Amino acid sequence: MYPVMVGLKERQVVRFALVGIGRAGTLHAECIVGNPDAELVYVCSRSRQTADTFAATYSARVARNIDEVLTDKSIDAILIASSTETHIEYMRAAVRAKKAILCEKPIGLDFAAVESFRNEIAETGAVIQIGFNRRFDPSHAAIHEAVRSGSIGQPEVVIVTSRDPSPESRDYHASSGGIFLDMTIHDFDMVRFILGEDPIEVYATGSVMVDPMFAEIGDLDTAMTVLKTASGALAHINNSRRASYGADRRIEAFGSAGMIQSLNMRPSLQERFNRGNTGLQVPFISDYTIRYREAFDRQLSAFISAVRGGGPLRVTFEDGRRAQILANHALNSLLSGRPEKVDYS
Amino acid sequence: MYPVMVGLKERQVVRFALVGIGRAGTLHAECIVGNPDAELVYVCSRSRQTADTFAATYSARVARNIDEVLTDKSIDAILIASSTETHIEYMRAAVRAKKAILCEKPIGLDFAAVESFRNEIAETGAVIQIGFNRRFDPSHAAIHEAVRSGSIGQPEVVIVTSRDPSPESRDYHASSGGIFLDMTIHDFDMVRFILGEDPIEVYATGSVMVDPMFAEIGDLDTAMTVLKTASGALAHINNSRRASYGADRRIEAFGSAGMIQSLNMRPSLQERFNRGNTGLQVPFISDYTIRYREAFDRQLSAFISAVRGGGPLRVTFEDGRRAQILANHALNSLLSGRPEKVDYS
């Protein structure tokens, strides 16, 4: 077993270093600070000034560099929320230092490097959880559980609707690896999570409808994907980089004996009735602060539980790799204009 | 047994005369014409000219007078939808002529006349169904059935919300007998139907909020009633003569093991999502043409079934009388400013 867990007593607080303090890093910091079983000790960032403010807000120390963190024996876990191209480098160092790792998706931009890193860690017992937070959303998890327990019979169809409120910056998208690797990767993971079966074929198409910027950087903002498994189950994902009414995250699983949906949040409980209309006020919802806030908390708790030896990792490196393989094949399908057989070997 | 039913074979068409051709009469005519087991033979109205057009529309004959109808042996049933003050007179004649009767609510404006008529028909076996169409609304009926079958446990509370889309004419209201006898009477019947128990106390209050006309004619347009049964169950009714968003008819039954609601119709299936809002378009609904259209059809079918001897009357003269007694006591409560014990004897 992985040695870092040996020393952790059942209810010992897990001491974290956070690498990366952008939007995802900020949310992770809030989760750590709000979790009685976790402590945010270090914050690492390339931008020293931002890091100072950030660390002050969360009562953490700014690490001079990653080595300071990794050589600190009191640190149990590294939460990696830095830009994607740095993930593998930081994970490699953390594995060597025998720290447990919670790393944001995707694993990396260069798939050859992902495969190479996979080989390195094959026999090390490294504790790496990939940041597919949506598995921890109570409603999405309920669909997974409903399918697993047979309550909709044999699963036949999964429909995932996943639309961002609005695009990020041009820089973000230009270095994101494209819509399939950056955004749809969550939905690929949802399909695998809910069907409990790996897609063997993927077809993807798309357009630039939201902002010509996406065409300029060789990306899409509107996409559709169709996947098929060995059992014949079919999955569809539709993505957009802009939804005027806020983050739209719905999943529907349809089977031989029923259907179950995970719907969007409705933070307001008011319903209004006027002449010719009735309305339910739905304030614009963001993913980070509202929709998946609880999922991020639960993701952290699950990681802490695994680090303490209290249970298996709920999202593995291999889960991260397979979703990324699907993203790669989706991109290939887009480029080739035809469906692609999926090779996970 | 009542002789009129002797001659009717199991699937024989029931031949109707319709008395009164206002809004309710029009809806009844449509129900008769659309019912394969019914035939509209005669139409009676004080206004000869209107009757001609009406009869032509529904391929019926205009009766010269009520006697022509009552002496026609081929007529099985009289549907009375004329103004309330004529109900008892027509019923009396129809009972003598041994016709089955479906009479609109309320039985009459003068309760002494109601009691007197009740005595007259006590031993005659007269077939009289009172027009509490809401008992035949599938959703309201489902609440009745849910309570009866114990699915909410012991019933403890009933809440009835009943709001008209808009007031009728001044003339209508001035001769209606007031809000409790004209409008709330339906809700009193719903409380009895759903609880399966008679209220023993009633308190009523109200205001004129919608139109000063109601004050001028000594009526209310906004009212609240509270009823209590011997078992301790409580019921509340709230009424208004105007709902800007259309007819509002909801019933909620709450018991020891659960709650069940009969909600408003939503004729539209569109849901719209825009920035900061989501709406379900609800075209303005009227009672007669939309909300209770199906209830009127089912009411007629139940009456036909009883006339043919296929089952008991689903709404009896006594049901009509008891709801009217509650309306009387509600008015007394309003006038006395205190709750009234209910006397059904």
Next chain:
Amino acid sequence: MYPVMVGLKERQVVRFALVGIGRAGTLHAECIVGNPDAELVYVCSRSRQTADTFAATYSARVARNIDEVLTDKSIDAILIASSTETHIEYMRAAVRAKKAILCEKPIGLDFAAVESFRNEIAETGAVIQIGFNRRFDPSHAAIHEAVRSGSIGQPEVVIVTSRDPSPESRDYHASSGGIFLDMTIHDFDMVRFILGEDPIEVYATGSVMVDPMFAEIGDLDTAMTVLKTASGALAHINNSRRASYGADRRIEAFGSAGMIQSLNMRPSLQERFNRGNTGLQVPFISDYTIRYREAFDRQLSAFISAVRGGGPLRVTFEDGRRAQILANHALNSLLSGRPEKVDYS
């Protein structure tokens, strides 16, 4: 102009002959009988005995053969609801006899015959409406109208979920032309109707999940289709031949400024609350008798209006042909395993 319309006065009743008395034919008969502007004069069927009973029910005559109908000058319109392989033959005869035609989808099984017939009627001014009844469903039509009027901005994505309650007989499916031509054709028409733009590429895949019978007859029971238009708009259709909870017909249109959905019917208005659960009772809904009953009525009214010269045909022969072209390309895509460019010429 098409001569048959010349003689019809504005409010003249349209006299129909109905060809085919299966499930669709029965529904059409009910629509005609219930429509004050229509009269069902003749019924034609290969099965004389069934036709006698059918005609008696709807107070129509049984035609000895199609010629009797077509030579009867008093007949204005032929409603063709016979089996698909007979559609063109009956339409050809009806066009020659200068009768207006309302023909069920698809136009025919053999696309070469469709094209040939198209050439024949090119200059004749034939009045042919194809039976895409869903265009007349109030909620689907509202989506079309919302998109057309710009209320969701530029349309970008359409999602159609279309699931039958349960499979038909083996014979039905074996002669249906397959899922794309028999079932998805309605959804192809919905995509065209809502986007107001023709798809230029189609990709389809599918499985046999519901019943091995479909594999035996070379058909699918579970299918997914992705379509793309010249503007870049994307559409997805998912189909199943079995939905345990009843007919599932939903359409979602997503655009730059909002989203609109046409949801499933909820015929029940009851909501139940118990420990740990709240439920809305939804009796199993069938397409023919509940979901699209109103659409069939409105389809007939629109046809009558066009026959009387009161307006253009709302669904043209070309609409039927184009949806069929999409079905053909979907099948080709399934067989080739890759997306197909669509050729409408």
Next chain:
Amino acid sequence: MYPVMVGLKERQVVRFALVGIGRAGTLHAECIVGNPDAELVYVCSRSRQTADTFAATYSARVARNIDEVLTDKSIDAILIASSTETHIEYMRAAVRAKKAILCEKPIGLDFAAVESFRNEIAETGAVIQIGFNRRFDPSHAAIHEAVRSGSIGQPEVVIVTSRDPSPESRDYHASSGGIFLDMTIHDFDMVRFILGEDPIEVYATGSVMVDPMFAEIGDLDTAMTVLKTASGALAHINNSRRASYGADRRIEAFGSAGMIQSLNMRPSLQERFNRGNTGLQVPFISDYTIRYREAFDRQLSAFISAVRGGGPLRVTFEDGRRAQILANHALNSLLSGRPEKVDYS
């Protein structure tokens, strides 16, 4: 102005002592600890042992007695969540010590003592906020705002449904002052808050349906109240001490131009469809930990803001007194069996 506020700078942390550590006290402690503008310094309780554990959990000190707290100059505010009969005694001491006060409802059990205390503090500028947390519930607050801004026109009817998940202990109820003072008092406040007008007449009735224990202690578990204002607006409140499906808190405001409802929370986003049924899973909701959790947080923030001088008190002592007057009159009405005129003088 009240001196305690003089020394508080705009963003200075407000230092709290919490008196009473039962269920409400626990929730208040969590709100204080989670609020960056508040600090929980002292905890006071008659039970020393419980207080030690409690204080340790929230990193606070246990006060030897209330005097230790009140003589500590560093303490800004006292949060009183002790049993009702102690409220006035603690408030009196806190007012003398010039501490700001947030006191749970009701003000006291003995109304004469309430009036006497009112006279004492009349000229002192005491800062006292009464714990009507529901005013801070976002959905209830939205109804208040909708009515205030005229979006439903002239308010005519308010319906409040308020049902507890289950009774408390016999001891709790025996010393609670009865259902109107303990439970309905929140709903009386809601009626005042939403209508923006004081009721001038109240009628109440009730039963023991849930547990005979209530009869034994001279209380009710099921109640209905009707209130009327000078403008003619009517309000209805229905209460039960047990709802099998969890806390049920709904408010409906109906006016001349529309209707608005504040509905129950639905913490689950799953919808399930099976043969003949569709259901939305609703885990049992409790008031304290789920339904009004956010309201308690916002209540505290509003209090902190007022203490810092940033705004007026959002719930005043007079609000607490007037709701209590309504509760008194409701009890009188129950006892007298007739409506009571309300005297606020």
